[in-house]
Amino acid sequence: MSKLLVTGQSGFVGRHLLAHLANHQSEWQPVAAPSHDLLDTNSLDAWVSATRPDAVIHLAGQTFVPEAFRNPARTLQINLLGTLNLLQALKRNDFQGTFLYVSSGDVYGQVTAEQLPIDETLLPKPRNPYAVSKLAAENLCLQWSFSEPDWRIVIARPFNHIGPxxxxxxxxxxxxxxxxxxxxxxxxxxxxxxxxxxxRDFLDVRDVVRAYFHLLEKGQSGEIYNVCSGVxxxxxxxxxxxxxxxxxxxxxxxxxxxxxxxxxxxVAGSGEKLRAQTNWQPIxxxxxxxxxxxxxxxxxxxxxxx
CATH class of the missing domain: 3.90.25.10 (UDP-galactose 4-epimerase, domain 1)
Known part of the structure; x- marks a missing residue:
């Protein structure tokens, strides 16, 4: 089985992602997550070197918008610098697999009714520190997709997701x-x-998780995909x-x-690119x-x- 490193395993989406792997046949085996910190490069190096993953889903981050307004510096440190630290730890350990960065539909900012449904060609205009940090990390990942030709780097922009x-x-x-x-x-x-x-455009978190695995399998490197219901x-x-x-x-x-x-x-998103390229559908x-x-x-x- 291929080894999958998932950051943010204890979070809302991370728990559902691990449950999906436990309940469905899959080629992916999640690797254990020892104590680590996105801002501690030694802990990241230890995790990556011990597991040698074939793919990464990067979920971890500071995701609460009010907290981003209260402490924008820390939000940028965790979401941008933390992503850089993870990428560098993978590079130091000769990673050559797929890296899925989970961003946010919040990067689009304020959108007029005429621009709905929102697709990936719309220019992002983030309006809060959280969205700024996610867009900055997206651009970092895109830069790495150009400079690391042996890597496959895919970016997901999930809209509002809900679930137990x-x-x-x-x-x-x-x-x-x-x-x-x-x-x-x-x-x-x-x-x-x-x-x-x-x-708002809501999608069940379990459908979101399924979309991430579709992107691991079929997403194109250097491409961005909305993950949304379209409703x-x-x-x-x-x-x-x-x-x-x-x-x-x-x-x-x-x-x-x-x-x-x-x-x-x-808010209404378009998930047509994701559907067309991966055959994913919400169920x-x-x-x-x-x-x-x-x-x-x-x-x-x-x-x-x-």
């Missing part, structure tokens, strides 16, 4: 947590929300669908601490995703693990 196990810092798990609390009588039937009259979902409607699945009646209550008007009103319905997220929070709250 996601932290309550994000919209859908936050709503699910509140809905389950309401169903259990722990919260009044008022859902505290921010600006919900916007749209524009209204946030207010999505929340009401979740309430229906949770079997609770609610009212939405805009909370001042949450009410930050979103600069980007609509999990939104209803299934929301049901699984609600079930996850029901279990968490039952176990007092909120």
């Amino acid at each position: 196990g996601q932290a309550a810092d994000f919209l859908v798990p936050d709503m699910a947590r509140q809905l389950i609390r309401i169903r259990k009588g722990l919260q009044l039937p008022r859902l505290q929300v921010g600006d919900v009259d916007v749209s 524009e979902r209204d946030i207010r409607e999505l929340i009401m669908q979740m309430a229906s699945l949770a079997e609770v009646e609610i009212t939405l209550e805009q909370h001042p601490d949450r009410l930050r008007r979103a600069e980007q009103r609509r 999990i319905t939104t209803t299934t995703t929301l049901h699984d997220v609600l079930s996850d929070w029901d279990e968490r709250i039952h176990n007092n693990n909120e």
Whole structure:
């Protein structure tokens, strides 16, 4: 079996990626992740030299946008310098495989309705330090794809992804947590929300993981691929669908601490390049995703693990 090094194994996507490998037949064998730090070159060298991977999926990074505003320097250090440290550790250990860098659809920045759906030809205009750090690391990876001809370097730009196990810092798990609390009588039937009259392109995290493996197999070196559903979902409607699945009646209550008007009103991506070149297709319905997220929070709250 081919050895796969995955950074960020303990994160939301990393856990689902390892679960996918455990539950599906695959040519990839994930290598163990000892204690390491993207900003500690010695720990990266030790990991790479001990495992000699055939491919890398680089998930690790500082991904929370509010934290990027609070500490932009550290976000850039982790996401840009950390990526450079990893690339250099691989080079020092004679890596000649596939390197999949996981960036973000956030790099596109503010997009007009006329530019929807967003495809890979749209010029990125990042509007927060997190997106800046991801775009900078993308460009670093592209430079390495030119200078390291024996490597295959592919870049993924995932849009919003959701699923069981996601932290309550994000919209859908936050709503699910509140809905389950309401169903259990722990919260009044008022859902505290921010600006919900916007749209986003959501994809189940398990479909995202499948897309990454399709890119490992068929993605072209030096190319960028959107990973998205291609479906524009209204946030207010999505929340009401979740309430229906949770079997609770609610009212939405805009909370001042949450009410930050979103600069980007609509988001819809185009995943046609990914589909055309790898034959990937999303297979999990939104209803299934929301049901699984609600079930996850029901279990968490039952176990007092909120």
